[in-house]
Amino acid sequence: MSHGAPAGGGAGGPQGGPDSPLQIDRTALESLAALLLEKVGLKITPDGYYGLRLAMQARMPALGLSDGQEYVRRLRQLAGETELRGLLPLVTVGKTEFFRDSRQFKALEHTLMPDMLTRARRAGRQVEIWSAGCATGEEPYSLGMVAVESGAMNGEVDIWATDLNPAAVEFAKEGLYPVRRMIGISEERIQRFFSLSATGYQVNPGVKEMIHFEGHNLAAPVFPHVFPATKDLILCRNVIIYFDQPTIRSLMDRFFDALRPGGVLLLGYSESLFRITSKFEMYEVDGTFAYRRPLLNEHPAPPPRPSAPPPPVSAPRPPSPMLTRRPTTGTFRIPVPSPSAPQPRPRPTESHRSPVERLDDVVRLIERGDFPQAMLAVRRLTDDHPEDLAALLTLGNVHALMGNSDEARDCFSRALRAEPLCVEARIYLGLATMQEGKLDEARSELQKALFLEPTLSLGHYLLAQVHEQKGDHEAARRSYRNAVSQRRFGQRALLGHYPELPGSTDAIAQAAQYRLAALSES
Ligand SMILES: C[S@@+](CC[C@H](N)C(=O)[O-])C[C@H]1O[C@@H](n2cnc3c(N)ncnc32)[C@H](O)[C@@H]1O
Structure with missing residues (x-):
């Protein structure tokens, strides 16, 4: 087509x-x-x-x-x-856009691509990359540009770019982009890798020849054209969000098999293999997280630190039957520091710490209840890394907890602009509006989150709370029952941090059961 x-x-x-x-x-x-x-x-x-x-x-x-x-x-x-x-x-x-997720692309430029080239040259073979779910081609072309910048010579890198959508694949093959889709590419790269024609920017043959596009369904049970242990790198970003868990699990098995030992898998921002598979080792590379097929004969990597991203909704806690509410009186509100307001100097070590470590610090401050310091730290983090969705969502939550509802909304809107189907932004917006007492809005946000991810136990639990606060006990019971029944699905970790949420699947189920019992007595 x-x-x-x-x-x-x-x-x-x-x-x-x-x-x-x-x-x-x-x-x-x-x-x-x-x-x-x-x-x-x-x-x-x-x-x-x-x-x-x-x-x-x-x-x-x-x-x-x-x-x-x-x-x-x-x-x-x-x-x-x-x-x-x-x-x-x-x-x-x-x-999709060129160089989407700048941190991953920095890691590709600085570490992953040069390492892959070195290893492949040593073994006298090509670097093999798979851009799985490549949409209209911006992702594989960005990879091609990084390969050239890393010194790849003709024929040294092979990029297989696939997508389910045949129209997108056809578009990608052309490699011709209108001006408005060139956001994200530096002038220098445009000069080097594109030529301007009457209809848009045409990718130059040097990069184009590295890539071959094909229609391919990632949800198909077998991939006959994918040979075991051949890929150095697989990117499957912002694709699996709608796949159910069995489909994701089986896809990850096939990705694992397709990767060489030591080969790397990059997922999208809000996607993780938490509770999906432990075959891969998760590791940090240049401030971003990647999954790797362990090298042969290597012991399995130790499990990631509990607070490593993507962070769980909150650290496991004893079940809390209801969310802690912000007191309706005596709520404190700190003025939001304006960009020109004097800010504490960043600690000298801050610039050397990864965004993940810095977000861990923020989480610790939130957990201690030190919201003003948490706010300053997370604002600095989002200033330094505006693309960091977990930090942005956490900033929104801190604003919401401090009663800065406009600022909270602004953060969640920014998150939605960056990731239009971000379930977390809907969940946190639901929480923020629930705490403001805007129950209809909270219900609508949580319903949207659940439409996107119907097996999200926490979403059902929060929706049940909204129903309960609205006095609709029948709907509340239904939603609490839904929260309990999602226990059969592994629950993925959400990006961003909000304190006092029941953290584990069991904790949510227990809290929901507690409320069900209370409702049946009332
Ligand atoms: C949001 S785009 C992501 C594009 C790119 N990976 C990125 O992160 O910018 C998701 C792409 O996944 C593709 N997709 C969805 N389901 C798929 C499937 N079952 N098999 C292959 N591709 C699929 C869609 O057609 C779409 O082009």
């Missing part, structure tokens, strides 16, 4: 391309954008309609539909929920 639009096209783009029978008009795109906002809180502006169109082109044929309006009607039906889950990973297609 053709993507049908040169370099991303305009807001609406053409109607599916000359070889496509699909009818996707502007009204269908608008209706789909409205539906996604309503159900998931995903804001798609007309600029993102091209991505919507790609996603519809990928999904509609499987349902035997050619009319975009009919597709949106299907999604609105009760049974449309499954389809909506299938569509969601695709609509974030527009969310």
